[in-house]
Amino acid sequence: MSNHPVTYQLEKKEKHTGARLGKITTPHGTFETPMFMPVGTLATVKTMAPEELEEMGAGIILSNTYHLWLRPGADIVEEAGGLHSFMNWDKGILTDSGGFQVFSLAHMRKIEEEGVHFRSHLDGSKLFLSPEKAINVQNKLGPDIMMSFDECPPFDESYDYTKKSVERTSRWAERGLKAHQNPDTQGLFGIVQGGGFEDLRKQSAKDLTSLDFAGYSIGGLSVGEPKEEMYRVLDFTTPLLPEDKPRYLMGVGTPDALIEGVMRGVDMFDCVLPTRIARNGTTMTSKGRLVVKNAAYAKDFRPLDENCNCYTCRNYTRAYIRHLIKSEETFGLRLTSYHNLYFLLDLMKKVRQAIREDNLLEFKESFFEEYGYNKPNAKNF
RNA sequence: GGAGGGAUAGCGAAGUGGCCAAACGCAGCGGACUGUAAAUCCGUUCCUUCGGGUUCGUAGGUUCAAAUCCUACUCCCUCCA
Numbered sequence: 001m002s003n004h005p006v007t008y009q010l011e012k013k014e015k016h017t018g019a020r021l022g023k024i025t026t027p028h029g030t031f032e033t034p035m036f037m038p039v040g041t042l043a044t045v046k047t048m049a050p051e052e053l054e055e056m057g058a059g060i061i062l063s064n065t066y067h068l069w070l071r072p073g074a075d076i077v078e079e080a081g082g083l084h085s086f087m088n089w090d091k092g093i094l095t096d097s098g099g100f101q102v103f104s105l106a107h108m109r110k111i112e113e114e115g116v117h118f119r120s121h122l123d124g125s126k127l128f129l130s131p132e133k134a135i136n137v138q139n140k141l142g143p144d145i146m147m148s149f150d151e152c153p154p155f156d157e158s159y160d161y162t163k164k165s166v167e168r169t170s171r172w173a174e175r176g177l178k179a180h181q182n183p184d185t186q187g188l189f190g191i192v193q194g195g196g197f198e199d200l201r202k203q204s205a206k207d208l209t210s211l212d213f214a215g216y217s218i219g220g221l222s223v224g225e226p227k228e229e230m231y232r233v234l235d236f237t238t239p240l241l242p243e244d245k246p247r248y249l250m251g252v253g254t255p256d257a258l259i260e261g262v263m264r265g266v267d268m269f270d271c272v273l274p275t276r277i278a279r280n281g282t283t284m285t286s287k288g289r290l291v292v293k294n295a296a297y298a299k300d301f302r303p304l305d306e307n308c309n310c311y312t313c314r315n316y317t318r319a320y321i322r323h324l325i326k327s328e329e330t331f332g333l334r335l336t337s338y339h340n341l342y343f344l345l346d347l348m349k350k351v352r353q354a355i356r357e358d359n360l361l362e363f364k365e366s367f368f369e370e371y372g373y374n375k376p377n378a379k380n381f
Numbered sequence: 382g383g384a385g386g387g388a389u390a391g392c393g394a395a396g397u398g399g400c401c402a403a404a405c406g407c408a409g410c411g412g413a414c415u416g417u418a419a420a421u422c423c424g425u426u427c428c429u430u431c432g433g434g435u436u437c438g439u440a441g442g443u444u445c446a447a448a449u450c451c452u453a454c455u456c457c458c459u460c461c462a
Contacts (some may be wrong), residue, residue, distance in 0.1 A: 042417085046417080095389035098400045100416045108418095217416080221416095222416080251415050257415080270416060272416085276417065276420095277415095279419080279420045280414065280421070294410085326409095328420075367387095
């Protein structure tokens with residue numbers, strides 16, 4: 001096993017669950033885990049300044065290979081001195097490989113053993129992304145953590161197809177590892193796939209852990225399947241991953257799934273949900289979802305969340321934020337984005353504290369109760 | 382005083398005898414959103430006991446049938462005096 005530039009240090013495991021408290025060290029600092037990572041696809045967490053992300057406690061953010069490759073192009077980012085310099089963010093950066101776009105742009109791409117042929121979503125031009133190309137681009141972008149180029153099939157894909165896909169993703173992972181040019185400064189993660197099939201998840205985990213990745217992520221979840229299905233898969237998948245490396249559950253960002261994921265031994269999460277719903281006028285609060293753009297808040301002069309200490313909640317009211325959003329003022333989107341990110345980062349902070357104190361189950365119970373997950377027909381993420 | 386144009390649902394605006402409870406846009410209301418083709422998308426907005434009932438400035442009329450044709454009236458706009 002070589003020395004990776006990204007390392008995991010386990011501090012303790014919660015007494016009653018599989019939850020892990022730890023630290024991940026990257027060339028751009030150390031952050032505590034479990035951690036939620038804000039998503040900044042195009043080298044910006046939409047509407048947020050890096051200073052604000054730092055202020056709210058983000059230690060690492062995401063960006064995206066496919067999107068940056070198309071615009072502005074990997075060479076420009078490289079010439080700028082890499083992503084950190086380009087976007088003025090000196091903490092951790094993780095780039096997704098473009099694997100998710102194999103899923104989300106499914107109707108304009110074609111998968112082959114060599115790689116994936118895409119149609120650019122920007123101008124329709126023909127593109128080709130391979131495991132080597134994805135690594136090559138990420139080497140130029142210069143994130144602390146790079147992801148292997150994988151295929152993320154739909155959860156309800158057939159066993160036969162999923163099996164073929166898993167095997168190909170494993171081969172792609174190995175090819176990516178070989179193509180990696182900066183193993184001393186950038187860590188590369190492998191992505192476990194396999195849909196809802198236990199033996200395929202096992203196969204995928206076995207293939208990938210036989211290779212020396214800096215960390216492992218669990219992909220192919222949170223793609224529309226019921227939460228119980230995701231938890232079921234996590235139950236048998238996280239135990240397949242090495243104890244001494246980071247575990248990253250991709251695409252998860254609902255409060256309950258974050259806690260459930262932590263209890264099953266996950267260290268890192270990312271999700272566009274908090275920032276996307278924020279831009280669409282919805283917020284997460286300790287009392288559950290609050291659609292601040294709704295008429296009910298027109299004359300509500302309380303903060304979004306009376307238990308929140310974020311910049312938004314310390315200074316602005318629901319009525320004002322609703323007004324801004326209804327008026328399409330960008331400041332409104334900033335305020336809700338700030339709050340939602342703060343909410344999840346703060347949630348993870350509380351989760352870490354609960355692990356430290358061995359009372360994660362109690363914490364979960366009271367959080368769920370407050371948030372409204374225990375109510376029968378509660379509308380919540 | 383004279384000549385012409387116009388009044389359509391919350392607003393703007395199509396429609397000029399039947400397929401019109403009336404296109405479309407906006408505004409309003411609600412919903413969706415999970416490794417971001419998303420500051421996007423979807424639904425809905427006369428009343429209703431869901432059978433139907435009342436609408437297209439107002440009042441009459443023609444017609445089997447009128448937002449659409451005719452008459453009068455009211456109001457608005459433009460031009461001329």
